Amino acid sequence: MTSMILNGERRAVRAAAETPLLYVLREEFGLNAAKFGCGLGQCGACTVVIDGEAVFSCITPVMLAENRQVTTLEGLGTAEAPGPLQRAFIDAQAAQCGYCIPGMMMRAHALLARDPDASDAAIRAELEPHLCRCGTHMRILRAIRLAADAMRPRSTAEAGR
Amino acid sequence: MGLGVVGIAAAGAALAAAWRSEIAPVPPPAPASFDPALVRRGADLALIGDCRTCHTAPNGAAFAGGLPLPTPFGTLYSTNITPDPETGIGRWSQAAFARALRDGVDREGRHLYPAFPYDHYSATTDDDVRALYAFFMSRPAVSAPPPPNELPFPLTIRLTLAGWKLLFLRPKNLAPDPAKDEVWHRGRYLVEGLGHCGACHSPRNLLGAEITSRAYQGGEAEGWRAYALGAASRSPVPWDEAALMQYLRDGFHPLHGVARGPMAPVVENLAEVPREEVAAMARYLASLGAGPRGEAAATPSLVPASAPGQAPQAAGAQAAIPAAGTDLYAAACTACHEGGRPPPFGGISLALSTAISDESPRNLVNLILEGLPVRGGTAQPIMPGFGAVLTDAQVASLAADLRRRFGGGLPWPDLDSAIREARAARRLAARPAAAMTR
Numbered sequence: 042m043t044s045m046i047l048n049g050e051r052r053a054v055r056a057a058a059e060t061p062l063l064y065v066l067r068e069e070f071g072l073n074a075a076k077f078g079c080g081l082g083q084c085g086a087c088t089v090v091i092d093g094e095a096v097f098s099c100i101t102p103v104m105l106a107e108n109r110q111v112t113t114l115e116g117l118g119t120a121e122a123p124g125p126l127q128r129a130f131i132d133a134q135a136a137q138c139g140y141c142i143p144g145m146m147m148r149a150h151a152l153l154a155r156d157p158d159a160s161d162a163a164i165r166a167e168l169e170p171h172l173c174r175c176g177t178h179m180r181i182l183r184a185i186r187l188a189a190d191a192m193r194p195r196s197t198a199e200a201g202r
Numbered sequence: 203m204g205l206g207v208v209g210i211a212a213a214g215a216a217l218a219a220a221w222r223s224e225i226a227p228v229p230p231p232a233p234a235s236f237d238p239a240l241v242r243r244g245a246d247l248a249l250i251g252d253c254r255t256c257h258t259a260p261n262g263a264a265f266a267g268g269l270p271l272p273t274p275f276g277t278l279y280s281t282n283i284t285p286d287p288e289t290g291i292g293r294w295s296q297a298a299f300a301r302a303l304r305d306g307v308d309r310e311g312r313h314l315y316p317a318f319p320y321d322h323y324s325a326t327t328d329d330d331v332r333a334l335y336a337f338f339m340s341r342p343a344v345s346a347p348p349p350p351n352e353l354p355f356p357l358t359i360r361l362t363l364a365g366w367k368l369l370f371l372r373p374k375n376l377a378p379d380p381a382k383d384e385v386w387h388r389g390r391y392l393v394e395g396l397g398h399c400g401a402c403h404s405p406r407n408l409l410g411a412e413i414t415s416r417a418y419q420g421g422e423a424e425g426w427r428a429y430a431l432g433a434a435s436r437s438p439v440p441w442d443e444a445a446l447m448q449y450l451r452d453g454f455h456p457l458h459g460v461a462r463g464p465m466a467p468v469v470e471n472l473a474e475v476p477r478e479e480v481a482a483m484a485r486y487l488a489s490l491g492a493g494p495r496g497e498a499a500a501t502p503s504l505v506p507a508s509a510p511g512q513a514p515q516a517a518g519a520q521a522a523i524p525a526a527g528t529d530l531y532a533a534a535c536t537a538c539h540e541g542g543r544p545p546p547f548g549g550i551s552l553a554l555s556t557a558i559s560d561e562s563p564r565n566l567v568n569l570i571l572e573g574l575p576v577r578g579g580t581a582q583p584i585m586p587g588f589g590a591v592l593t594d595a596q597v598a599s600l601a602a603d604l605r606r607r608f609g610g611g612l613p614w615p616d617l618d619s620a621i622r623e624a625r626a627a628r629r630l631a632a633r634p635a636a637a638m639t640r
Contacts (some may be wrong), residue, residue, distance in 0.1 A: 059533030082586025083576070094590040101591050102533035 045106040047072075048116030057103035062096075063087045063179040065103045066113060074114035075104060076170075085171030088144035089113050095148040111166065115142040126150055129188035131183075137175035145171050149185045157193050161186065207377030213631065220364030222311040224563070225301065227293035230285055233340035244337025247330055249471040250479060251396040253338075256280045259621025266290075266344040271317050272424065275410065276353035277316050286343040299338070300331045306367065313363035315351075316410065318371075325374040340457045370411035382489070388479070389486030397483060402428035402464060418490060420561070426463030427562040436559045438610075440492035446484035453582050456545045457554055460574055460583050463565070470580065530600045531607070534588065546583035553608045563614040566601050567624045589628060594621050 042126035043054040047070065056065050066072045068088070075098050075152055078086030089098045090112040091105075116126030123131060136142045145168060150166045154189050159167070164185050173181070246366055248254065257280045260267035267282040285292040287554060291299065291309070298309035306320035307313055314320065326334070356362055376396050378387065392398050402423040404412045412421075420430035439445075439457045454460040461469040472480050526530040538549035552558055557566040571589030574582070590602070605613060614620070 081584070082573070083584060091591055096591045097586055100534070100586050100588075102530070104533055105591050105596070106529070 043107050044102050045103075046110045047110065048112060049110075054103055054106075056103060059102045061099050062089070062101045062103045062111070063098035064107055066098060070115050072115050074170075075147075076140055076143060076154070078140070078144075083170075083172075084106045084141070085144040085148070086141050088147045088171070090147050090151045091109035094152060095151040112147070112150070114146055126153070126185075126188040129191060130184045133180050133187055135177055135180040135184040137177050141171055141173040141175075142181075145173070145181055149188070153185070153189055153192060157189060159189065220313075220361050222301075222305075222307045222313070224311045225295060225298040225309050226308065228295045230292035230343075231289050231339050232287075236336035236340050240333050240336040241340050243347045244333035244335070246475045246479065247334050247396055248337055249475045250392055251334075252468055252471055253283065253396070255467040255471065256317075257283050263342075263344040263346065265338070266346040267348045268346060270349075270366055273317055275357055276351065278315055278351045278353070279348045281348050282344065282346050283338055284341050284344040284346075286345050289345050289347045290343060291338065292343060296332065296335045300328075303331060303334070306363070306371070307361065313360045313367070314555055315363065315365065319398040319435065321371055321399045321412065322374070322395055322398035322401060324371070325376060325391065327391075330396070354607075361565055366409060366411070370409070374416070375625045385478075386483045386485050386489060389484070392483050393481060393486050399431070399487070403431050404442065414578035422564075423464045425564070425624065426465075426568060427560060427565045428465070429556055429560060429565075431487060432484065433492075435492065435556075436561065437556045438554050438559055441488065442492070443484050443488035446487050447481055450480050450484060454545060459550050459555060459557070460545075462574055463568065468578060470577070529603065530596065531603055534600075538585070545583070549583070549585060554606060555608065558604050558609045559611060561611070563601055563605070563617045563620045566604065567597060567617075567620045570600060571624055589625075592624065594618075597621050 043056075043058055043176055045052060045054065047066075053068065054065055056069055063077060066075055067077075068130060075089050076086040078084035080099050082100040085097070087097055088095050090096065090110075091101075092109050114120065114127075118127045122200075125137060127175040130136065130142065130146060148167060148171065149164070150165065156163065161182065164182060168181070207492060208394060217471055254264055256269055256271065257265045257267050259266070259280075262268055263284070263286045265282070267280045270278045271278045271280060282290040284290040287293050294302075294309045300305050301321070302309070302314065303326055304320060304324045305581070306316065306318060336416060351358075376391060376394065382390075398425060400417055400421075402413055402421050404414075404417045405419055405421050407413050418431040419434040421428045425613060431441075441458070445455050448470045449455040449461065450469055451468065472483075535549075535552070539552050541548045555566075557569055560566075569585070570592065571587055573585035573587035575587070588597075598621055601617055601621075605611065
């Protein structure tokens with residue numbers, strides 16, 4: 042049986058080891074932020090973070106999450122207490138239909154964790170695997186910039202402790 | 203003392219042979235002075251020569267140079283070959299252009315590094331040189347000085363290249379073969395000359411020169427293995443003229459897979475040239491032989507015509523399909539690679555994969571890590587990469603497993619180092635798909 046650390050809690054998986062991680066997240070744990078888009082690892086809607094790396098969960102067998110840290114959008118905050126990235130997306134009103142947004146946010150989360158001072162060019166390049174048909178691209182970029190700015194003083198303060 | 207005199211005389215003679223004079227600059231010719239038909243012909247030849255591919259930096263202006271070319275000796279930067287008078291070749295006469303192309307000497311008389319494949323371009327005919335000159339001199343002039351090369355001493359001294367040329371630069375023997383037709387001769391001229399296929403597909407010696415006695419036995423390019431062609435091919439299904447044509451034209455073939463790595467821009471260039479030129483190259487390449495594995499498998503019963511909805515399979519593919527299990531291949535690969543849909547909609551049967559049957563694991567590792575990224579504007583098969591989620595140990599175990607199931611060869615001894623090198627290259631080129639814009 043597969044066991045993973047999901048949004049900070051160790052969870053046992055009932056599904057078979059070759060089941061896509063996306064199905065496990067949505068059906069077994071009711072975490073519906075990650076979306077099924079193309080099922081081919083080409084659109085980015087299913088993106089979650091495993092050990093700091095953005096990963097397409099639709100093509101990732103859950104066996105690969107064994108004993109690893111899996112973070113979904115639900116792990117970044119709640120509707121009542123949104124995390125800084127979620128706050129920024131709300132403030133920038135960056136979602137239209139919203140289907141692609143959780144995936145974009147998770148890749149942005151991984152990027153900012155790795156490089157809190159990511160340039161606009163780096164953010165654009167990083168989001169290249171994500172498709173969005175609504176056209177809120179400029180707001181999405183603004184939201185990630187906002188989040189980076191909001192997160193930076195805190196991370197500097199933490200580093201100083 | 204006598205010996206000293208002889209020595210000095212010999213050194214003097216060598217220096218005289220190495221010294222190339224400047225060819226006088228000319229006023230840049232007016233683009234309109236060239237016959238449009240000649241310019242069009244030059245455009246086709248420049249595509250076959252892949253000029254744009256090396257002489258254009260990522261997101262840079264076409265032919266303005268500046269692309270870093272990592273070599274075992276250091277990093278070279280491609281030059282500006284637009285007709286800009288100061289930073290490009292605007293003041294080059296046709297004679298200077300011809301000398302650079304065929305002898306590897308620039309207008310000022312400096313020897314050029316053989317990353318520029320003049321060992322192949324030397325075969326270019328006068329007519330084709332004229333067409334190429336007309337094409338380049340009618341491009342928009344772009345002012346862009348290339349970054350300085352990053353080479354260690356003494357390679358910074360270009361006169362050392364005269365010695366290299368003395369040792370390795372030989373005219374291509376393209377004597378007519380009465381047993382072959384005109385198309386084959388045209389193909390040989392393009393493959394051995396402008397197409398410079400051997401620059402990647404032949405092994406190189408320690409001084410970076412192609413080992414002519416082992417032509418087309420497989421080489422290396424930019425972190426990818428360039429497979430052996432012809433008699434030394436390891437393709438599980440033999441290449442034939444029709445397959446070569448389709449592959450070179452479309453960038454993939456259902457029995458052979460997809461052109462990626464440095465081969466991707468090559469097929470994109472060939473997709474734009476007249477069909478008969480690619481057909482000629484295919485005929486010549488097919489005449490190089492089918493390879494021992496190929497010949498063993500070249501019976502109709504083993505290579506069934508692919509029916510719609512049914513993936514073609516090589517010998518042994520059925521036996522190689524494992525029982526249902528929880529292994530990584532079954533979990534991550536089979537949905538596409540045994541899904542029963544032929545390429546480009548499904549993955550090829552891995553029993554057909556040269557990446558798995560080849561002597562080097564590098565391409566398989568690259569493919570597992572990066573997949574087949576979408577290339578803008580092309581309709582080609584895709585595959586997601588698994589580099590973000592697989593650990594090095596998992597990549598090694600998957601690659602070794604695929605080799606065991608489908609490779610029909612010994613385990614790769616250099617698998618771990620191939621994975622380390624591929625990871626390092628991946629970190630350097632953070633977003634290869636996004637960077638490759640023209």
